[in-house]
Amino acid sequence: MRKLGLIGGIGPESTIPYYHDILYGVQERVGRAYFPPMVIDSLSCFEVMPMASAGKREELAAYLLGSIRNVTAAGADFAAMACNTAHLVFDELEQESPIPLVSIVDVTRDRAAAQGYRKVGLLGSIGTMTGGFFEKSFSKTGIVIETPRAEEQSYIEHKLLSEVELGKILPATQEGFRKITERMAREDGIEAIILGCTEIPLIFAGMESPVPVLDTMRIHIAALVDEIMK
Template identity: 30%
Template sequence: MQTIGLVGGMSWESSLVYYRDLNTGVHERLGGLSSPKLVLSTVDFAELTALEDAERWDRIGQLLSEAAQGVERAGADFLVLCTTTFHKVADDIEAAVGIPLLHLADVVAEAVKAERVTKVGLIGTTVAMEDSFFSDRMAEHGVEVVVPAAEHHAFLNDAIYEELVHGQVVDRTRRRVVEIIDGLWDAGAQGILVGCTELELLISQSDVDLPLFLCTTLHVEAALDRALG
């Protein structure tokens, strides 16, 4: 079994999901008392969000690269970044370590293509929706990404940062997110990328008609495949 290196803390709820699901996944696959070999480094989310607000992505890249280097020194065989938004600095992190990074967009694109889907909607943070770092990486795999209309971006971002990262799951927020997803269907999306771990706490397949691609779930499964393969 390979050792999985996790860089988390963005938010701690997201890291909790990764840790829980990796442990559950190994138990389901191997049974008995089996659990994954993990190295976890978490960062201060308040510091990173302040730098994000100041658009100091150079400093964010440096901090996450240092965390990744610590994970590598601790014996990780490959790296998992427990976030969608901060994949914006994935290239910086990859350049800073000698172990491979299991890039979320690569994992998700393969899952989307396996379902013969070529156009997906993305819901997530403002950065993930408005910056092209994720959609460009998906496009390299032949998958087109569309995002909600601009007037919905602040609402989705606030739902994540003001509610979900604090463990608050609000029904009225769920209803509006479902409406936003319906709008992406009208825009031609054949499926929806739930592009933030916290959003997986809010939306499930039973809420919508379009197929959901749960990015964290797919990331975890890919990490298990690599670690156990």
């Protein structure tokens, strides 16, 4: 088994299912009572998201690279960041990282391509929606990314920081996200919506989405289980 170093805490509401589902996913694959070795270094979403939104790439990369080095020192064979926004500086981190990294963006792109999508919407932090890193990756398979309007992006980030990252899921917020998705399907012609923040699936849970969803967290977890099993 390969040891995973997970960069978590960005935010904790998604780090919890990452930890649980990776361990039990491996156990299911092994077919007996077993949990794989794993280490988590917990950062703060209240550091990552503002740096990303402000375009402070060097500061963000340094913050995340310190965490990657921590999990490397703890014996991790490879690492992953349980956060879409952090992938704004994935290329820089990959160059400096002492161990391989598994990208949440690339594995989601591969899933979207396998399902035959040509145009998909993207919901996430402002750093994710404006950073261009999803577009860069998805363009390699010819998939077009559509993002919400500027005022919708501000609404999404505000709700993430003021509610979801604190564990609050409110019906009014769920309806707000549903309306944004519905408008993008109607006006932008999206065929599916990327839940491009690992906390956004909490908002969509139990909600009927106007289009199919690409849950980056679940897709990433499945890829990490595969990587551990190597």
